[in-house]
Amino acid sequence: MLFNSVIFIAVFLPLGLLGWFLLQRLENPFFAKLFLVGMSFWFYGYYNLQYLWILLASLAGNYLVSLLLEKRCTGRRALAACGILGNLGLLFYFKYFNFFLDNCNFFLHTDIRMEKIALPLGISFFTFQQLSFVIERYRGNAPHYSLLDYAFFVSFFPQLVAGPIVLHSELLPQLQRRENRRFSPEGFYDGFTLFILGLAKKVLLADSLAVLVNAEYENIAALDTPTAWITITWYMMELYFDFSGYCDMARGIAGMFGFRLPENFDSPFKAASVREFWRRWHMTLSRFLSQYVYIPLGGNRKGKARQCVNLFVVFLASGLWHGANWTFVLWGGMHGLAVVFETAFPKARFRRDWMNRLATAVFVTLSFSVFRSDSLETAGLLWNRLFAAGNRGMLLGVCNTLIFPENYAVVRLLGMAAPGLLNAFFLCCFLLLSVLGIGLICGPKAEEWIRAKGHTRAGGFCLATLFTWAFVSLSQVSVFLYFNF
DSSP states (O other): OOTTSHHIIIIIHHHHHHHHHHHTTSSOTHHHHHHHHHHHHHHHHTTOHHHHHHHHHHHHHHHHHHHHHHHOSSSHHHHHHHHHHHHHHHHIIIIIHHHHHHHHHHHHOOOOOOOOOOOOTTHHHHHHHHHHHHHHHHHTOSOOOOHHHHHHHHHOGGGTTTOOOOOHHHHHHHHHOGGGGSOOHHHHHHHHHHHHHHHHIIIIIIHHHHHHHHHHHTTGGGOOHHHHHHHHHHHHHHHHHHHHHHHHHHHHHHHHTTOOOOOOBSOGGGOSSHHHHHHHBSHHHHHHHIIIIIHHHTTTTTOHHHHHHHHHHHHHHHHHHHOSSHHHHHHHHHHHHHHHHHHHOTTOSOSSHHHHHHHHHHHHHHHHHHHHOSSHHHHHHHHHHHHHSOOOSOHHHHHTTOOOHHHHHHHHHHHHHOGGGHHHHHHHHHHHHHHHHHHHHHSOOHHHHIIIIITSHHHHHHHHHHHHHHHHGGGGOOOOGGGGO
16 A cells, blocks of 8 residues: 555545544553554555565564574574574565576576566565564564564554664554553644655655656667756656655654654755765665674774775665665665775865765765666666767757646647747746755755744645645555665
């Protein structure tokens, strides 16, 4: 089920909130927990019921490991190893096995054939979440929870399919607190407003930007240099509004239910280095890789050279986590090399901070052009267009792809009454989306805006307008980009 769908907004969410808070009136919280876990399973299984069995099997297997770790004093390392390998094995089979076979066939000249394995939604997220729990159980930093509480931790639907990656210590103590069982008008309002802003990011901005991006990525060979740069810049904005919009919606929904999820974005394009960018972008993934890959490898405790190797390994792992394609490996390697360079040469910076921010934004945008490409060949062709395609005056042709529900009536009217004005209209749409996108990326975060203006009359009117506009636009529902990762 998608957050940006009529059935979620009009049926699932009201039903979930009503059932949760009504059942909270009972003295025993068991029934409210059971209800919310059941709603989360419905949410996940709505798209494909077969995926639900995979989630349940993963949940049961990890819970069994936790139970055995609770009961046994010996063999704990072997149990933890089984839990870790089980999670990694599940992820490898569904996400990387076809990629592995394809590369075996290519490099070893074999001809092993197998049907493409469908990737279950959110498997990277709920697998990493359970990996962290198994590791913390082995270290003695996590208690053994009841099956219902653990099922809630894994399946809580706002963060189930695209994060943020939540630690047990962040979510389950909130479940146990009695004050979270009471409805809070202020918490509900703040959560709902955050949901609206995330919905607007996704439906009104990301999906509009995607119209141009998808069209031009299918036509890379025809791009000139200016339009190639426009395409990759718009993709970077699309990805930002798509993923940060999802995380805002996830945190907003959780807030309506009385829970607080960790922040996943902190104005990443205000970063003055690639390393700082990763402290601001997909923050919970960076935290996971730091705690469970970088630090166990030695972190910065074994000298600068070893630290650089560890950093590079972490970013390769980040690239592979995002997808089974050499483009993701290259993308991770590019970020790894950039962070290694910044670590080895910390003084190699511009004097002015705005220049460092600009250089970081340009590097990130260039690297994500590889991330978006279907293959290394496509990425190579795109980079050729970026730097060696000249200027053939294709800007208006690219802008003319910007036809979406919000401007469709105007386009039809101009086409009949004043076709000579169509190019100017499309150019205005392009400039408006560009300025709006860059302005919002560089502006305050959603929660900062809510604190400053969300409780004013003007802010309320703005939120009501955005919600109505976004809801009406739900006829063109699209999935979130990070569902693919």
